[in-house]
Amino acid sequence: MNAPVSTPTSAPALTKNQSLVFDVLDRADAPMSAYTILDRLRDHGFRAPLQVYRALDKLLEFGMVHRLESLNAFVACAHPESECCGKGHGHGHGTVAFAICESCGHVSEFHDHEVDHRLGDWAKAKNFKPAKTTIEIRGLCGACAA
Amino acid sequence: MNAPVSTPTSAPALTKNQSLVFDVLDRADAPMSAYTILDRLRDHGFRAPLQVYRALDKLLEFGMVHRLESLNAFVACAHPESECCGKGHGHGHGTVAFAICESCGHVSEFHDHEVDHRLGDWAKAKNFKPAKTTIEIRGLCGACAA
DNA sequence: TCAATTGCGTTATGCTATAACGTGTGTCAT
DNA sequence: ATGACACACGTTATAGCATAACGCAATTGA
Ligand SMILES: [Zn+2]
Ligand SMILES: [Zn+2]
Ligand SMILES: [Zn+2]
Ligand SMILES: [Zn+2]
Numbered sequence: 001m002n003a004p005v006s007t008p009t010s011a012p013a014l015t016k017n018q019s020l021v022f023d024v025l026d027r028a029d030a031p032m033s034a035y036t037i038l039d040r041l042r043d044h045g046f047r048a049p050l051q052v053y054r055a056l057d058k059l060l061e062f063g064m065v066h067r068l069e070s071l072n073a074f075v076a077c078a079h080p081e082s083e084c085c086g087k088g089h090g091h092g093h094g095t096v097a098f099a100i101c102e103s104c105g106h107v108s109e110f111h112d113h114e115v116d117h118r119l120g121d122w123a124k125a126k127n128f129k130p131a132k133t134t135i136e137i138r139g140l141c142g143a144c145a146a
Numbered sequence: 147m148n149a150p151v152s153t154p155t156s157a158p159a160l161t162k163n164q165s166l167v168f169d170v171l172d173r174a175d176a177p178m179s180a181y182t183i184l185d186r187l188r189d190h191g192f193r194a195p196l197q198v199y200r201a202l203d204k205l206l207e208f209g210m211v212h213r214l215e216s217l218n219a220f221v222a223c224a225h226p227e228s229e230c231c232g233k234g235h236g237h238g239h240g241t242v243a244f245a246i247c248e249s250c251g252h253v254s255e256f257h258d259h260e261v262d263h264r265l266g267d268w269a270k271a272k273n274f275k276p277a278k279t280t281i282e283i284r285g286l287c288g289a290c291a292a
Numbered sequence: 293t294c295a296a297t298t299g300c301g302t303t304a305t306g307c308t309a310t311a312a313c314g315t316g317t318g319t320c321a322t
Numbered sequence: 323a324t325g326a327c328a329c330a331c332g333t334t335a336t337a338g339c340a341t342a343a344c345g346c347a348a349t350t351g352a
Contacts, residue, residue: 015329015330015331016330016331017330017331018330033307033308034308034309035307035308047332047333048332048333048334049308049309049310050309050310050311050331050332050333051331051332053308053309053310054330054331058330069215069216069280069282070215070280072307072308072309072339097265097268099268099269099272099274099276101274102277108272108274110268112264112265112268114260114264115261115264115265118258118260118261118264119243119258119261119281119283122243122245122256122258123245123283123285126245126254126287126288127287127288127291128245128247128254128283128285128286128287128288128291129285129286129291130245130283130284130285131248131284131285131286132283132284132285133281133282133283133284134215134216134280134281134282134283134284135265135279135280135281136215136279136280137265137269137274137276137278137279137280138276138277138278138279138280139269139274139275139276139277139278140274140275140277141272141273141274142272142273142274145273145274145275161298161299161300163299163300164299179338179339180339180340181338181339191301193301193302194301194302194303195339195340195341196300196301196302196340196341196342197300197301199339199340199341200299200300204299218308218338218339218340
């Protein structure tokens, strides 16, 4: 009864907890910490941080959620469809960058091919094998800077 | 008696605590968490995390130390001398990137002009005002990948 | 001399993340 | 069927990272 429930879509089947966590993130208009997510889901039976962290781990693995390292918080993936650099695994995308407004909390997710390649070239030159790359720009969005 | 002690160098004068924290980081061959630094300095009278965090805040402000967001840890600045993009404030440097080996902990700090400008261009196009940019590549260094 | 500023030390607290245990439920080869 | 396995789940406890709030001491510069 705890197995993932398949859906008519092509996305990975999510369990109940995973769906609940994803829905909260997807509806949010700013990054959320695991504990904030937990509080939002108390009415749905969530009682402990691990319930959130376990769901987040899977959602991260599926590429449906991103972790913002500079905030210790999470956002639903919002990268544009039909991205370049698809790595074959369906929804997959290459390295992505985030612009985070420190005033309103809005996050813009984007991909820059050139940046990606520059960093890849550096790694190749140094014989470094990248596993995961984090790019986060903190600042003020257009609306808040005006 | 707690005022900064001036030195013969051009660097900002550091207080005793700031010097102790910086020395620990400068001698380390891997990033250190604030609590690890604290433990290293118990013999020098450090008793509480705030003593470390306050010193780190200043060292970050001086640009002598960097925070690795994906590790919640700190490293002494090791960017090459005579960098481009100097912003006028002496030691100052533009956005810097880190390659972090997940096996041996070694960190390489580098600056890539092209990446910097690409991200700057994106920001300009989106009317986003960057305050601080984080670039961290986690992976395996040449020695560990071999 | 009197504020304002800065650094310091201490205690307490809050936020973020994982360890370790056991349960239930599907899957699949035997 | 039945056992082994993988996986999701729930719970309690603990570990790791960071700051709030208080007061004191020294420096600086009106
Ligand atoms: Zn994405
Ligand atoms: Zn904003
Ligand atoms: Zn540096
Ligand atoms: Zn290494």
